[in-house]
Amino acid sequence: MTTLIKNGTIITATDTYKADILVKNGQVSEIGREISKIASEIIDAADKWVLPGAVDVHTHLDALCDGMTTVDDFETSTAAAAAGGTTTVVDYAQQTPGASLAQTLEGWKAKASPRAVVDYGFHMELSEVNDTTLAEIPAMLEAGVTSFKISLDGPADRRIGDAAVLEFLQRVGAAGGLACIHAENGEVINLLVRRLAQEGKTLPRYIPMCRPPEVEAEATSRVITFAELARVPVYLTNLSSAHAAEKVKAARDRGQPVFAETCPHYLVLASDRYEESEGIKYYSTPPLRPSWHQEVLWKALATGDVHVVGSDHAAFNYAGQKDAGKENFSQAPRGLPGIQERISLVYWAGVHTGKISPNRFVDLVSATPAKLFGLFPRKGTLAVGSDADMVIFDPKADQTLSKSIGLSRVDYCPYEGMKIRGAPWLVIQRGRSISREGKVMGKPGAGEYVARSRFAGI
Ligand SMILES: [Zn+2]
Incomplete structure (x- = not known):
């Protein structure tokens, strides 16, 4: 053929x-x-x-979030990927507490293998940082899973503390993997959510107030400091604000290997969406920001201080899922769909408007994600x-x-x-x-x- x-x-x-x-x-x-x-x-x-076929390195294609399951599975979500120009996805395999990483990987392969329309790999998302889990990291690398994620915005009973963050960075780096971190300060978020609830401010329009940019910037800065201490590279997922982008730029100006990803929704949607009657549809974490942040993110994408645009596709229906948070946003699952729209949006809002070149567009949606996550030059280029x-x-x-x-x-x-x-x-x-x-x-x-x-x- x-x-x-x-x-x-x-x-x-x-x-x-x-x-x-x-x-x-x-x-x-x-x-x-x-x-x-x-x-x-x-x-x-x-x-x-x-x-080159686009590579989406931030997806939740058949996942559980806030006790709800995404409406997509690997068949529907990768069909959407294919229609949108994405030919490889790297999905987050989520460890449930108590499960081994090996079991988690097998579970995710079983979901993807009969259904995936496009090629796929996995990051391993750790639910707990302990000796048992950390000891499994080298075996994961042997199995072709070379990146590992923790989220710092977890609920009080699943908080990952500073020592665990440092240990995670050291152990992933020592094994030759890439550490990926969702950087928002969970402890502060919990306090702000509680205070807003006490004041009766639970409508979607208050979402930005529970996760302001400073909460993201503080955690971003802390992660960068710990990565510097551990002398390892680090990848910041779903960066949303000018405040956090500034921390990344300062680190990169010092020569530190810090990499950052943003998502289409942070580039074309703004926090005024939460004012809409169905504003809960746009509940993502971090939340959408006032539109001036978009210009800062585009500049960082153009200059090389933000490296990847990943979709963070997490598909929850409005009816029956998101709408559980109509009166109290904290009852809704977090996440937005976007796997199909990602490259068209980056082209239109980036290249068509003159903010980035066609080559930089390919770099952001295909080449750099392929390089960072061990797929290049098989994927991410035409050679x-x-x-x-x-x-x-x-x-x-x-x-x-x-x-x-x-x-x-x-x-x-x-x-x-x-x-x-x-x-x-x-x-x-x-x-x-x-x-x-x-x-x-x-x-x-x-x-x-x-x-x-x-x-x-x-
Ligand atoms: Zn995500």
Whole structure:
């Protein structure tokens, strides 16, 4: 099976040029001007961009949060990924207290393997930092799970204290993994939530007041200090505010290997959404910020102080799940869907508006996530020998984001009615077309588990 993609403009994180791509046995076999070899399929990509398949390194595709299960499973969520141009996901496998990391990994593989439409790997999300769990880290690296996460905003009974944060960083770093941290100060959040409740301020419009940017900045700063002490790299997930971005920039200016990720919702939605009658739909943690933060985040994305845009896809229905928090936001599950919209939103709000270059766009949604999480150069670029994962992207196509075109099972779209420019036209995984103009033909179970390499810097 050979495929020839002709006449497109190839855009990687570093180059923009016109060339044809010959795909053989699922890999890029040749890139050159006017390749005239016989192929079983010829795709004309004239007037379109040929990008490496996007890599989404922050997803919760079939997960439990705040006692509720996401409405998606690996089939619906990875179909949405494929339609949106994402050909590899790295999902958070969540350790339930008492379970081993090995059991957790097997459980997540069992959920993904029969259903995944795109390729997938896993981070391991620890629920507890103790000797038993930490001792399992080297075996996880052998199994291709090379990144580990803790969240500092947990409830009082699952608080991860300072000593545990330092130990986590040291043990992950010593094993050759990458430590990922959700940095918000849980103890302060709990106090603010309690105070707001005492004052009767439980409506969604008060969400920003329980998790103000300072709470994120303080935890970000603490994590950076501990990573410096442990002399290890660290990756900050879902960074949302100018305050936290400033801490990352200061560390990077000192030469510290600190990496940060933001999400599409922090780039295009703002905290005024919580004023809407169904404002609880937008309950994410950290919360949406006033719109001026967006300009700071875009600048950090352009200058290289924030490195990745991950979706943080967590799909909970409004009816029957999110709406439990209509009167008291703390009763609602946290998280927003966005796996399908991610690359279109970054293109439209970033490249189309001139905030970032097309190459930087590819870097943020594909190349850097692939490098940080041990997938490069198999994923994240188009080079001879890479997997033939591609998005043939039409920068001139118009699309209106809506629940009606969403393939996730979730019953709302946070970007409903947004008219944007640019859309994936054809999405290819290891040489096979898996989605065309939003219609998915990739099969559940065709996605493969990708064992990832150890963190090697970027
Ligand atoms: Zn998340």
